[in-house]
Amino acid sequence: MYDYIFVLSLGVAFILLFAWAFKALPQENWQILATVPLAKEGVQNWKGLNLTYYGIFIALATVTGVLILLVLTSAIHVPITLTFLLVGSILVIGLAASKAVALRVENKPYTFTIAGACFAGVFTVPAIVFILDHFIIAEPNHLPVIPILASFAIAYAIGEGIGRLACISFGCCYGKPLSECHPTVRRFFRKHGFVFTGALKKIAYESGLDGKHVVPVQAVTALLYVTVGLVATLFFLKGHSSISLLLTIFVTQSWRVLSETLRADYRGTGNFTAYQIMALVSIAYVLLVVYLLGGAVAPDANLAAGLISLWDPTVILFLQCVGLVTFLYTGRSMVTAATISFRIVRDRI
Numbered sequence: 542m543y544d545y546i547f548v549l550s551l552g553v554a555f556i557l558l559f560a561w562a563f564k565a566l567p568q569e570n571w572q573i574l575a576t577v578p579l580a581k582e583g584v585q586n587w588k589g590l591n592l593t594y595y596g597i598f599i600a601l602a603t604v605t606g607v608l609i610l611l612v613l614t615s616a617i618h619v620p621i622t623l624t625f626l627l628v629g630s631i632l633v634i635g636l637a638a639s640k641a642v643a644l645r646v647e648n649k650p651y652t653f654t655i656a657g658a659c660f661a662g663v664f665t666v667p668a669i670v671f672i673l674d675h676f677i678i679a680e681p682n683h684l685p686v687i688p689i690l691a692s693f694a695i696a697y698a699i700g701e702g703i704g705r706l707a708c709i710s711f712g713c714c715y716g717k718p719l720s721e722c723h724p725t726v727r728r729f730f731r732k733h734g735f736v737f738t739g740a741l742k743k744i745a746y747e748s749g750l751d752g753k754h755v756v757p758v759q760a761v762t763a764l765l766y767v768t769v770g771l772v773a774t775l776f777f778l779k780g781h782s783s784i785s786l787l788l789t790i791f792v793t794q795s796w797r798v799l800s801e802t803l804r805a806d807y808r809g810t811g812n813f814t815a816y817q818i819m820a821l822v823s824i825a826y827v828l829l830v831v832y833l834l835g836g837a838v839a840p841d842a843n844l845a846a847g848l849i850s851l852w853d854p855t856v857i858l859f860l861q862c863v864g865l866v867t868f869l870y871t872g873r874s875m876v877t878a879a880t881i882s883f884r885i886v887r888d889r890i
Contacts, residue, residue: 543844544778548771555702555767563760566594566709569739574872576879589879596872598707603632604864606700609770611856613692613777616847617685617840623673625859630669631693632863634661636870645815655701660819663790666693667830687831688777688839691786694827695773698789702766705759707871709735712742716756717805726803730756741877748805756803765796782839783831790827794820 565571574594578587607628614624638661639654667690674684708714719727719734734754737744745751769792776785797820801808808814850856 544775547778547844547848548774551774552767552771555771558703558706559760559763559767562706562709563735563757566706567712567735567737569742571710572712572739572741573874573877573879576881578881582880585882585884587881587883589881591874591877591879592872593711593874595707595711595874596868596870598710599704599871600864600868602700602702602704602707603867604860605703606696607863608851608860609699609774610692610696611850612844612847613695613774613842614689614847615850616778616842616844617688617692618843618846619684619689621850621853621856623684626673627666627669627689627693628859628863631662631666632866634665635659636867638662654816655704657819659697659701659793660823662693662697663823663826666690685782685840686834687786688782688842690827690830691773691777691782691789694786694789694793695770695777698766698770698773698793701793702763702770705763705766708759712737712739712744712751713806714759714804715744715748715750715806716758716803718750719754719756722756722803726756730754733757733760735760743806743876750805755805758800758803762796762800766793769793778842778844780839780841786827787831791824794824 571594573591574597575592576589577592579590580588582588610628611621611624614627615621635658639658640652641657667686670684670686670689674686705714715737716735719730722730735757736754737751739745739751742751744755769789773785773789776782776788798817801814801817808816
């Protein structure tokens with residue numbers, strides 16, 4: 542009963558967040574959060590660094606994903622310190638891969654791609670779990686590999702779902718104009734298409750599609766990923782880790798293959814993109830991992846133990862550090878600039 546209440550509560554919170562975000566974030570005023578003066582330009586002006594809502598939502602997504610991961614791994618009695626090591630390793634690899642893959646595929650040094658981070662994570666998480674199990678903990682072969690992988694998959698799905706709000710805010714990862722889509726697609730999204738405003742949105746300066754109705758790819762991704770993440774959470778808490786892992790990876794990566802056909806932003810050369818290939822390879826790899834390791838008995842999940850683990854100062858500080866580092870890494874805009882002018886309000890002196 543408590544498992545369903547937990548998942549339902551998360552679902553309600555996400556619905557409320559998305560209901561607001563899908564209406565507000567395409568607007569111009571939800572791109573730049575603040576501007577920090579860095580150096581003087583002339584007598585009165587300063588060169589400014591723009592801090593973005595993109596960074597805020599990526600940080601929120603990362604913290605939420607890590608929080609879900611901590612609850613699930615603690616529920617299956619994985620030591621919290623090992624989860625910290627796993628999270629730290631994956632964050633380093635994922636943040637680096639998000640830029641490296643975008644540079645390789647799109648030739649853009651100041652762009653992030655969650656597809657690259659996901660692809661790197663799919664292949665490195667099993668290796669990191671193996672290393673921790675055989676060289677770090679005192680008793681090897683005691684880490685439940687498939688349940689740990691399932692908890693990472695769930696955290697990824699929910700995290701990326703929330704992270705798509707960052708894409709809406711910055712106007713990236715945008716869909717095709719409805720006028721160029723198949724009539725069935727046009728009818729389906731006629732009342733729910735996005736209209737982005739603001740010259741600084743990526744959809745504006747890259748494709749000139751601001752002010753036009755486009756397919757709300759980011760919103761569909763957010764809803765689909767969070768939904769599958771919550772359903773997979775129920776399977777996980779009921780002891781069906783393999784099903785949870787396969788369901789999450791199959792749905793998220795299959796949608797990545799399909800959604801590429803609905804996007805208008807540059808995704809590299811070729812009709813079948815590198816990101817679609819990565820998604821298919823990820824599905825095949827996870828199927829292989831489950832085939833080889835899925836026979837082990839999954840430990841019983843204790844949701845109460847997972848939730849209690851959050852009431853620890855170390856966990857709270859860890860989540861704060863994760864959020865701050867993520868924001869500083871992704872929230873400093875490298876593709877926009879600002880000039881700030883300060884003045885005295887004479888009638889208030």
